[in-house]
Amino acid sequence: MYMRHCRCANCFVPPQILKKLAESKNPDLRRLAVNSLAQSERLRGQRVARSLLAGAIGSAGDGRRSVFDCEGIENLNGARRVRGEGQADVADASVNRAFEGLGLTRDFYASVFGRDSIDDNGMRLNAYVHYGDRYMNAFWDGQQMVFGDGDGEMFDDFTKSLDVVAHELTHAVTEFSAGLIYHNQPGALNESMSDVFGVMVKQWKLKQTAEKADWLIGADIFTPGTGFDALRSLKAPGEAYDHPEYGRDPQPAHMNKYVRLRDISSEDWGGVHINSGIPNHAFYLAATAIGGYAWDVAGQIWYQALLASSPTTDFQAFADTTYEKAGSFGQVEQEAVGEAWRMVGIRVARSVSSRRVPRRALSSAPGSVATNDMADLFDQVDGLSKQVAALAEILRPQKGGR
Incomplete structure (x- = not known):
């Protein structure tokens, strides 16, 4: 039985930065920062439900990857699957970077620590890109990875940083092991x-x-x-x-x-x-x-x-x-x-x-x-x-x- 004690949405960007940006004199930057902060709050309740659901239905899947395109919306259920395990690169660079980041992190844990995916039980790895309107964060919600595109000034597309991908997936490793x-x-x-x-x-x-x-x-x-x-x-x-x-x-x-x-x-x-x-x-x-x-x-x-x-x-x-x-x-x-x-x-x-x-x-x-x-x-x-x-x-x- 895996532990599931962490009930907060694990967002990559610390809230103190978004709070500072929410006070910016730039109205567009201020709006994006406020929206990103508000979305982080909404994620907390959603994450509880997804975390419990994942524990109930199991997670075995040989660590297979799937990437979905949110196309600017904040509803993951409406996202379109655009690339899966064994499929070739697509035209969207964000999709390819997310796919590669999932694979590199999975392979690192397998090669270095002998871990079978992030839950050590072959959990499928799902990622969602182009989440929201220039969303300035990336997060693990208890079941999948979600990437914002950033505003282009303070934050770039979050799929461009491998350590962001690995950071968020490691929240799952921690959740399925120590449960800090x-x-x-x-x-x-x-x-x-x-x-x-x-x-x-x-x-x-x-x-x-x-x-x-x-x-x-x-x-x-x-x-x-x-x-x-x-x-x-x-x-x-x-x-x-x-x-x-x-x-x-x-x-x-x-x-x-x-x-x-x-x-x-x-x-x-x-x-x-x-x-x-x-x-x-x-x-x-x-x-x-x-x-x-x-x-x-x-x-x-x-x-x-x-x-x-x-x-x-x-x-x-x-x-x-x-x-x-x-x-x-x-x-x-x-x-x-x-x-x-x-x-x-x-x-x-x-x-x-x-x-x-x-x-x-x-x-x-x-x-x-x-x-x-x-x-x-x-x-x-x-x-x-x-x-x-x-x-x-x-x-x-x-x-x-x-």
Whole structure:
């Protein structure tokens, strides 16, 4: 039985950007932004129904792809099927890009993680293009991918970015595995998983090492007339964009800048698109420290940790799990993961994992036993620190009396 706890429409563009654009002096841009925000709200109810229906009827289908053309309307039921598995390219480039993006993401999960489509049960992959009037977003609605064309100024056709396709499909992977709820830290982890695996799919296609990759999300479709910006950066959260029209990237890269927002729709369910910058940066740090291709080791660790997570897993729990899973790859890799989390302000609990991973053989010279004793002491201190932090979180007064 697959978990289905995430009940929010997973839209690619963060709401804070659309809200800024809704205040634009350009009336056409303002109208499109307001419409995109309103449509995101309408999607939430629809997504619940589709998610439950998909769970009831099953999803097996050998990962076969279909692309539908909405032709500018917002009713998916009225869309026309224009390309299916095994069929040749069509004249519409958006259709072909969506079709290819679905296939590349499916093949990435199959080749790298042995996953049978996004639900690991051969789920069919359906995509809808040309959704709405220059709709400025893309989303996974619990059953299929939907792409807007963008306004051409702030956002280009969303099918042009492979990491957008992979990001949205990864929401389904998360839903069918950990089921991370779309609120607060679990929701930010949900978004982070989509960014992490989305950027890996892009790197996998380009055969880029962690060192050579740009670690940007949405660079191909965000402000097509402006270079050197993206919606998010795993390498430098908070520095992806800075513009008077749509503001500055608000993502933190460290827990000391964690943004505390209310768990309501208008505040992005506790800032799920904002605080995802913290686990995003941890993955970047781990992948670049380990080296090589991100999907070979760091990606495997994150995937195993995702499978071992639950709907309410928070940053600390996920960090601890990645550290534990990294132990099967070796001490160097495990320490790289632990250090990555430390650099974003999260100290992993080492006490459990250290018993599972043999330490490197220490020198037999005098003092080696003392070195082991000190390492065990540090492990105990780490464990106690975690317990104290958890207790402090419970006792901390909640903002606004919540």
